[in-house]
Amino acid sequence: MKKLVLTGAAGRLGSYLREPLSRMAEELVSTDIAEDxxxxxDGERYVQADLAQYDAIAPVLEGADMVVHFGAIVDEKPFEELLGPNFVGSYNIWEAxxxxxxxxxxxASSIHAVGMHKKADFIGVYAPHRPDTFYGLAKCFTEDLGSMYWDKRGLxxxxxxxxxxxxVNNPRALGSWLSYDDLIQLVTRAVDTPSVGFSVIYGVSNNDRCPVDNAKASFLGYRPKDNAEQFAEAVLAEASPADLSDPGEMCHGGPFAKVDLGQSxxxxxxxxxxxxKS
Incomplete structure (x- = not known):
């Protein structure tokens, strides 16, 4: 590729993606709202831009082959705070x-798009949306946006x-952990698979206690290598017994399934x- 764009480059996950993505194109344009x-x-350029402002983000995408879109507020907030970066920002990326x-x-979608499903149900990639928060609702919106732009415009x-x-420092993470090495493999496969259409895949490592089924996304070639079981003995030794009436324990969204809407x-x-650190 000639040009690849990474949004959310100043974030924690973006920090691990910048170097491998810089090797996948002649130019990586990293962008965020941070000053630097x-x-x-090598091959990376930084542009400060606000996702919620179409006129700011559209020029960043000019001439790009692909976009890796990780920019957003990464927590539950009141709807009005998420509207710009998480809803309008996604529309701006797809339209631009x-x-x-x-x-x-x-x-970068999230388990919170389906966070109110029970972990015991072992849901697959076609599970219907059941967002646990406004944050999860933004993920549902963007998944549907992506589906529509594929159906109507071939993107x-x-x-x-x-x-x-x-x-991994809690019992939930023994099933839900995605290591940084597996994150890099996941994004790499999403970029270099020849044809993907509109696809959904769970971002999770090869955990013994994995609560989701990625079988119908196997064509993307993602084969995670890390396993959170290595942390199980230490984590479980300090854990309290699970409360089976607590949605934070029983649902995929964990704490997000438990908090009130708009609360972190x-x-x-x-x-x-x-x-x-670069």
């Missing part, structure tokens, strides 16, 4: 991408329903900010 993202990799002739968009997209790409789900978690 530190030292750039279509007008610019982009071939494919790889989107390919892969929607990565990431479960939890963070250090991240605040109920212990996520370590271990972003990669």
């Amino acid at each position: 993202i530190g030292k750039l990799y 991408g279509y007008r610019a002739g982009v071939r494919r968009i790889v989107y 390919e997209s892969v929607h990565l329903r990431i479960l939890s790409a963070a250090q 789900g991240i605040a109920q978690m212990s996520i370590v900010d271990d972003r990669k």
Whole structure:
């Protein structure tokens, strides 16, 4: 590829994607609302832009072959706060991408698009939407947006329903963990698979306790290698017994399935900010 665009480049997951993506195209254009993202990799260029402003983000996509769209507010917030970056921002990426002739968009969707499904149901990629929050609703919106742009305009997209790409420090993560190495493989396969149409795939490692079924997305070639079971003994030794009446314990969305709409789900978690330094 000549040009690849990464949104959300200043975020924790974006920090791990920048270097491998810089090797997949002649030019990687990284973008975010942050003033800068530190030292750039060979072939990488940074552009500060607000996803919610079409006139700001559209020029970034001009001449791009593909977009890896990880930019968003990554937590539950009141709807009004999410509307710009998470809803309008997605529309801006798809519309600007279509007008610019982009071939494919790889989107950081989330388990929270289906977060109210029970973990015991072992849902697949065709499970109906059951968002747990306004944040999850934005993921549903963007998945449907991607489906519509494929059906009506032929713009390919892969929607990565990431479960939890963070250090394993709680029982839920023993099933939901996505290691950074597997994240990189997942995004790479979404970029280099020859034809994807509109596709959904769960972003999860090869965990013994994995609660979702990726079988119908196997054509994308994603074969995760890491397994959270290596952390099980230490995590379970400190865990309290599960409350079977708690949706945060029983549903895919974890804490997001439990909080009131508009209230932070991240605040109920212990996520370590271990972003990669360039």
